[in-house]
């Protein structure tokens with residue numbers, strides 16, 4: 001007989017103990033093609049709503065363990081979305097201070113969440129030449145670091161612990177979860193930390209794996225042409241220091257409207273309520289499907305949930321405007 005005292009309790013030390021161990025599910029309803037099996041790792045199940053919980057947890061916990069981060073320290077980062085929220089959670093849990101540099105594209109919901117999590121929010125308003133705010137945000141980070149010499153700039157674009165979080169996290173979990181090799185990995189890119197960490201770990205177990213980066217139309221990663229893009233999380237207006245094009249087999253660029261339409265199809269067929277970059281991944285797979293060898297297994301990473309995109313990709317007016325922008329862009333190129 002099992003007594004209460006002989007049952008091992010399972011209680012996490014904090015919400016960060018719930019990061020990871022995300023499930024993998026088949027997408028047979030969305031992709032019923034019997035020759036190609038599409039499976040997805042649901043990183044959107046992480047407690048902060050996105051895979052960036054892994055980066056925040058890994059950077060903060062390894063920093064605390066080695067003493068490069070100490071309770072009471074101030075972290076500074078430029079992020080208008082998932083990473084800022086994940087760092088704000090980590091700062092709360094570990095008694096750190098956090099300044100998040102954001103821009104006018106940051107959604108009201110994310111601003112509210114950052115402030116409620118206790119982050120100091122610094123808003124930059126000056127647009128750079130490319131029509132974005134990245135230059136202003138990085139400049140403001142530099143000013144803040146100069147004003148607070150004890151502060152730590154997390155710098156997700158250049159910090160090796162970004163990709164290592166996925167090497168030891170998502171990638172290691174997948175290497176255990178999968179027995180039959182995936183032929184292809186499709187992952188959305190911005191800093192490229194998650195795709196590189198997953199690819200490096202998975203290729204140790206499945207050396208034939210082909211790695212497909214899913215980027216946004218308008219992002220300059222992998223030689224893309226700069227342009228307007230409204231879906232946060234995917235794409236970049238500068239090439240991150242972490243980026244290693246030699247490790248990427250192919251790049252698929254998806255525009256805002258195509259990503260939004262794919263989010264709608266994913267919700268309607270599989271009941272998965274996911275963010276914009278997941279729509280980009282789904283659209284990229286659908287585009288590549290006809291040319292894939294058969295039989296094959298495709299592995300997709302689904303980075304975040306749909307809640308933060310209700311007034312973007314799930315909003316009909318927003319989609320109509322995104323479709324109009326696509327027509328204008330195509331008209332300009334014809």
Ligand SMILES: Cc1ncc(COP(=O)(O)O)c(C=O)c1O
Nearest residue numbers: 189190191192193194233277303
């Ligand atoms: C929703 C979403 N998708 C994709 C990415 C891209 O991930 P990475 O920065 O690891 O390339 C991010 C990064 O913030 C994200 O928030």
